[in-house]
Amino acid sequence: MKKVDAELFIIGAGPAGLTAAYEFTKHNPSVIVAEKDPQYVGGISRTVNYNGYLFDIGGHRFFSKSQEVVDLWKEILPQDFITRPRLSRIYYKGKFYSYPLKAFEALKNLGLIESALCVMSYAWARAFPIREPKTFHEWVRNQFGERLFRIFFKTYTEKVWGMSCDEISADWAAQRIKGLSLTSAVKNAIANSFGVKARDKNGEVIKTLIDSFQYPRKGPGMMWEAAAEKVKARGGRILMGQEFVRMSWDADAGIWTVTVRDVKTGEERQFTARHVISTAPVRELMDSIRPSPISRLHARELKYRDFLTVALIVKDTKDFPDNWIYIHDPNVKVGRVQNFRSWSPELVPEEGMNCLGLEYFCFEGDGLWSMKDEELIELAKKEIEQVGLARAQDVVDAAVVRQPKAYPVYDDDYKKHMEMIRRDLEMHYPTLHLIGRNGMHKYNNQDHAMMTAMLTVRNILAGEKLYDVWNVNEDAQYHEELTEGEVAALKSEREVPRKVKAA
Numbered sequence: 001m002k003k004v005d006a007e008l009f010i011i012g013a014g015p016a017g018l019t020a021a022y023e024f025t026k027h028n029p030s031v032i033v034a035e036k037d038p039q040y041v042g043g044i045s046r047t048v049n050y051n052g053y054l055f056d057i058g059g060h061r062f063f064s065k066s067q068e069v070v071d072l073w074k075e076i077l078p079q080d081f082i083t084r085p086r087l088s089r090i091y092y093k094g095k096f097y098s099y100p101l102k103a104f105e106a107l108k109n110l111g112l113i114e115s116a117l118c119v120m121s122y123a124w125a126r127a128f129p130i131r132e133p134k135t136f137h138e139w140v141r142n143q144f145g146e147r148l149f150r151i152f153f154k155t156y157t158e159k160v161w162g163m164s165c166d167e168i169s170a171d172w173a174a175q176r177i178k179g180l181s182l183t184s185a186v187k188n189a190i191a192n193s194f195g196v197k198a199r200d201k202n203g204e205v206i207k208t209l210i211d212s213f214q215y216p217r218k219g220p221g222m223m224w225e226a227a228a229e230k231v232k233a234r235g236g237r238i239l240m241g242q243e244f245v246r247m248s249w250d251a252d253a254g255i256w257t258v259t260v261r262d263v264k265t266g267e268e269r270q271f272t273a274r275h276v277i278s279t280a281p282v283r284e285l286m287d288s289i290r291p292s293p294i295s296r297l298h299a300r301e302l303k304y305r306d307f308l309t310v311a312l313i314v315k316d317t318k319d320f321p322d323n324w325i326y327i328h329d330p331n332v333k334v335g336r337v338q339n340f341r342s343w344s345p346e347l348v349p350e351e352g353m354n355c356l357g358l359e360y361f362c363f364e365g366d367g368l369w370s371m372k373d374e375e376l377i378e379l380a381k382k383e384i385e386q387v388g389l390a391r392a393q394d395v396v397d398a399a400v401v402r403q404p405k406a407y408p409v410y411d412d413d414y415k416k417h418m419e420m421i422r423r424d425l426e427m428h429y430p431t432l433h434l435i436g437r438n439g440m441h442k443y444n445n446q447d448h449a450m451m452t453a454m455l456t457v458r459n460i461l462a463g464e465k466l467y468d469v470w471n472v473n474e475d476a477q478y479h480e481e482l483t484e485g486e487v488a489a490l491k492s493e494r495e496v497p498r499k500v501k502a503a
């Protein structure tokens with residue numbers, strides 16, 4: 001057999017790439033990982049260090065239904081997990097509402113007049129429903145009334161998805177808010193007032209409502225730095241600041257030649273490998289393969305939503321307990337505020353100080369994304385004061401972090417495109433393996449990314465396809481052979497909004 005530089009070449013040192021390297025090096029040290037970031041491993045799950053202040057891209061809860069994933073977290077980072085209480089609230093027009101809602105608090109915050117108007121608008125909507133609602137707006141208005149739609153649904157949905165609720169299809173609301181009527185919402189809210197949690201049909205507390213979670217004491221990046229160190233200690237190589245640019249397949253020899261470019265010097269280097277694992281966005285990967293895959297045009301149709309965080313270092317004068325707060329208020333652009341001291345006190349190096357992460361959902365190149373850092377910081381200072389979580393004058397420093405391709409978008413056609421890409425790659429490039437979030441175009445959490453990595457490594461080591469990684473569901477659970485009915489019933493993907501179809 002021809003000699004190669006590495007048995008396995010991995011593109012990306014995020015959770016998926018590092019889990020693959022970690023698992024593979026348990027058996028064979030012949031691994032090279034190329035990471036384009038010159039400083040951080042961890043990808044979207046990295047922890048940024050700004051002058052000793054540590055913060056996440058989003059705030060990453062460690063929670064998984066997969067015991068294998070949980071065990072791996074503990075194996076990589078045995079001493080450093082802390083259990084945190086989960087507290088998040090909704091901010092709307094100067095008031096904070098518990099999430100999930102508590103009836104008496106909501107009533108008190110809205111006031112008697114607004115509450116009465118909400119009931120009247122609900123009664124009106126029930127008496128005169130919009131026949132065959134087509135949009136998210138129409139569907140929610142029918143179910144809850146126009147006023148409650150405006151308070152609890154409209155603004156946050158529009159901020160996150162970058163679409164008007166009049167453009168989002170009613171199907172999503174019907175799936176998302178399935179079975180939830182005003183009566184059941186009120187029942188839940190009353191139960192919450194007495195500390196009783198809503199449960200799903202299997203009797204389990206609904207995932208988003210679980211009231212504690214695991215977190216590495218210095219943020220998720222701590223986990224991925226530990227994984228990288230263990231990979232290196234076993235003889236694996238992690239090349240930082242090296243961007244994958246192209247790869248060519250020699251079908252006769254069964255060998256890949258991968259080219260990476262140094263992000264600082266522009267210098268290119270080549271490595272040969274028998275297997276390649278990619279966690280890079282599918283749209284970028286497909287244009288870099290030689291000979292070109294026939295499905296590459298499908299990859300160009302894949303879309304993404306982007307995200308930026310403005311981290312404000314503030315004097316901690318307005319101590320609040322929440323991990324994060326959803327900002328439903330239409331008068332500010334910020335979508336969510338992370339309170340990093342509440343995630344872990346060790347993220348904040350100085351007493352009497354805090355770090356607040358103001359999160360803005362955007363598209364690469366749009367107004368928010370293209371604003372200068374100084375302008376974004378000014379906007380964030382103004383908005384944090386407006387929502388009453390800190391005074392602008394108490395902000396002593398700030399940093400902006402942009403995260404392109406934070407969310408792979410599920411539009412009407414993405415499934416069809418991914419199906420073509422997947423079949424094409426499996427048939428023509430069997431030693432190229434797609435894993436992880438953007439690597440598979442799956443809008444999922446770390447546990448899913450890790451499970452796809454673990455199963456792929458098992459396939460490579462076995463020399464045969466023992467597992468179909470596309471059968472790992474949103475909860476990181478692997479499902480063997482599925483009948484069509486089971487596939488339909490399996491919640492393998494998060495539900496996300498789609499546009500209303502043109503008539």
Ligand SMILES: Cc1cc2nc3c(=O)[nH]c(=O)nc-3n(C[C@H](O)[C@H](O)[C@H](O)COP(=O)(O)OP(=O)(O)OC[C@H]3O[C@@H](n4cnc5c(N)ncnc54)[C@H](O)[C@@H]3O)c2cc1C
Pocket residue numbers: 011012013014015016017034035036037041042043044045057058059060061062063242243244245279280281307406407435436437438439444445446447449
């Ligand atoms: C706002 C937000 C909040 C989240 N909250 C949670 C949470 O609470 N809990 C949770 O478990 N998950 C959460 N997630 C999801 C989690 O961040 C991802 O599931 C996870 O990081 C995916 O891992 P990955 O390795 O597949 O991809 P990524 O994290 O995207 O890592 C990919 C890596 O590949 C590198 N790369 C890309 N292209 C190239 C190239 N050409 N050459 C070299 N390197 C390249 C990137 O720089 C990156 O380091 C959240 C995500 C977001 C956006």
